[in-house]
Amino acid sequence: MKHCFSVFLVLLFTMAALPLFAQDDDHLEPELGKTLENLKKQALEVEIHARILGTNQESVWTTKTSEVTVSGKSVSITLEGDNLKVVALLIPFLNEDQSLFLIAKGEVWVQERPNEEKKYYSTVKSLPIQAGESVIFFPTGMLMDSENESIYTIELEIQVEPLG
Amino acid sequence: MCYDDDVLSAYSDGELDPSALREIKAHIASCDRCRGVVDQYLMLGSILEKSEKSMHPEFSEAEMLVWRRVQSSVRRRSSTISFWRRKITVPVPLAAAAVCAVCILTAALVFSPAWFIPDDAPAIISQQTQAGIEEVAFSGDESLPELEKLLQFLSEQGAAIEVKIELPGSSHFEVIGEPQLMKAADYKKANTK
Numbered sequence: 001m002k003h004c005f006s007v008f009l010v011l012l013f014t015m016a017a018l019p020l021f022a023q024d025d026d027h028l029e030p031e032l033g034k035t036l037e038n039l040k041k042q043a044l045e046v047e048i049h050a051r052i053l054g055t056n057q058e059s060v061w062t063t064k065t066s067e068v069t070v071s072g073k074s075v076s077i078t079l080e081g082d083n084l085k086v087v088a089l090l091i092p093f094l095n096e097d098q099s100l101f102l103i104a105k106g107e108v109w110v111q112e113r114p115n116e117e118k119k120y121y122s123t124v125k126s127l128p129i130q131a132g133e134s135v136i137f138f139p140t141g142m143l144m145d146s147e148n149e150s151i152y153t154i155e156l157e158i159q160v161e162p163l164g
Numbered sequence: 165m166c167y168d169d170d171v172l173s174a175y176s177d178g179e180l181d182p183s184a185l186r187e188i189k190a191h192i193a194s195c196d197r198c199r200g201v202v203d204q205y206l207m208l209g210s211i212l213e214k215s216e217k218s219m220h221p222e223f224s225e226a227e228m229l230v231w232r233r234v235q236s237s238v239r240r241r242s243s244t245i246s247f248w249r250r251k252i253t254v255p256v257p258l259a260a261a262a263v264c265a266v267c268i269l270t271a272a273l274v275f276s277p278a279w280f281i282p283d284d285a286p287a288i289i290s291q292q293t294q295a296g297i298e299e300v301a302f303s304g305d306e307s308l309p310e311l312e313k314l315l316q317f318l319s320e321q322g323a324a325i326e327v328k329i330e331l332p333g334s335s336h337f338e339v340i341g342e343p344q345l346m347k348a349a350d351y352k353k354a355n356t357k
Contacts, residue, residue: 141341
């Protein structure tokens with residue numbers, strides 16, 4: 001009798017617990033969807049065209065990459081050559097009015113002559129931009145005059161757009 | 165020399181070793197006192213034996229009954245009855261309630277909404293990678309490339325987004341000046357001038 005009653009109680013509790021589990025599942029799915037939706041609103045696509053400009057400022061080498069990030073999270077671009085290493089850290093911010101703000105941090109290690117010591121340069125630049133607007137970052141500096149046209153320069157053309 | 169009464173008592177009960185028995189027997193044959201003591205012991209023994217048999221038959225019977233009951237109760241306690249062979253008396257209303265509960269539970273499981281999810285509905289697949297990062301992907305009819313990219317980003321969380329580009333080996337670079345960040349439109353304007 002006692003045994004039977006306990007079996008009955010167990011069944012009763014199991015039945016009572018079933019709707020609770022169902023409620024949990026129903027509750028989780030909209031939560032996940034909402035989180036993804038919020039994240040999507042903050043997501044940004046960063047398109048980078050890396051170019052090497054040679055004689056007469058003509059592009060001698062180019063490559064393109066696209067990365068997805070969220071507002072405030074950096075995208076790091078590392079360019080490695082024989083005598084130079086450039087690390088460009090691009091941090092896009094999405095404002096409430098959907099305008100953008102870009103921070104570019106450049107770090108350069110260069111050995112200009114074979115027997116010289118390696119030099120290190122670092123800088124941080126920022127610029128308010130519009131979605132899809134092209135911005136150019138010159139990590140090794142910009143050639144302003146045409147006297148030294150034989151020097152190669154590195155150019156990173158950046159475009160930031162909200163995802164979707 | 166006469167023997168002690170205790171020795172004679174042991175002799176009359178036959179509790180002595182054979183050599184002592186022979187010795188005492190030889191002494192009794194010649195000693196009146198010891199023979200008298202032994203006779204008394206033998207007579208007492210025979211009287212006690214007779215009284216035990218004739219005077220208390222009820223006592224021995226009762227003793228036997230008590231022993232039987234003790235033995236049977238001990239046997240009952242020590243015997244292990246299988247769980248499945250135990251006799252359980254269940255009242256009819258309680259049994260009916262239990263049957264109803266089982267039926268409702270089965271129906272709830274069979275007709276659960278989880279069984280009615282269509283096959284083509286998108287499902288979230290979660291997978292643990294070697295690096296311990298949980299990869300989340302949508303299966304089914306999922307044609308949102310943006311969401312896929314976003315999920316890829318999520319999967320790469322924890323590690324910085326890094327792009328490595330190898331520059332052509334033959335190029336020799338120099339630092340021309342301070343790094344510059346400017347709008348492409350402004351740069352074009354400056355170049356055309």
